[in-house]
Amino acid sequence: MPELPEVQTVVDGLNSVAGGKVIERLVVHWPGYIQGISPEKLETETINQRFISASRRGKYILIRLERNYLILHLRMTGSVLNLDPDEERTKHTHAEMFFKSGLRLGFSDVRKFGRLEYVLPQKIESRIAKMNLGPEPLESGFTPEPFWENIRKSDRPVKNILLDQKIVAGLGNIYVCEILFQSGISPFKKGKDINLEEADVIVRHTKEILAFAISKGGSSIRDYVNVDGKTGGMQNHFDVYGRAGEACTACGATLEKEKQAGRSTFFCPFCQK
DNA sequence: AGTCTAGCCTGGGAGC
């Protein structure tokens, strides 16, 4: 499922294949995919517009077109694919972008959670503000002291806190499990029981793991592939995610799995205190 | 105000 490293990989792929190219037409196959404008209007509005560039905020992909923005969220199973011109689209391809160069991008999402949203340039700032996102974990604004200030009075388990996009943007279930394992901190430990030193350890491992995952092209758990249809390599480096019942890579104990806030938490009961 | 839960979705796997 796309989290920050996977989203970043898609952004990089979009810039490399579509950056600067002119859209011939955009075709919507499933109207529910489109937000902020009717599918018909989006189709006419995008004709002959140049795809300037893509960027990322949290797990949102911001696509800058000549005259407006598109915001893409992949949610659980979304992907963007560089399709052959004569390739038959799958039933999960909800929109397609045809470029004058012959490039054809398919916006696919098996579970239909993902959305493509149309935003006018004068509205983009307020739209991003509405996302209510915390600092970017890989940027200099994500430091131990403000992070600790934000969580030190919270009754919530640190696992839930790290999944909260208001606290830090871009983390999902997989990377939070891995970050807490590397940090040696129990996912059940409450925010108010985390001291500054532990907050520092979490911040450090967050940056490390995300940077490493980006260098591996993200993780491919079930559906995720990059723009070129290739899977990531990070899933081969997980220490805890999806490994319940297997041996801890550090101490050899049996890894456990428990439900937290409706999601599976994977952890080592001995290494994580 | 802070925290929690249901609902959105579909395919794949387990169990019978």
Place this chain on the structure above:
DNA sequence: TGCTCCCAGGCTAGAC
């Protein structure tokens, strides 16, 4: 073989 049930989880709205 074929059916049913359960699970995966990011985000939002609404409840507590």
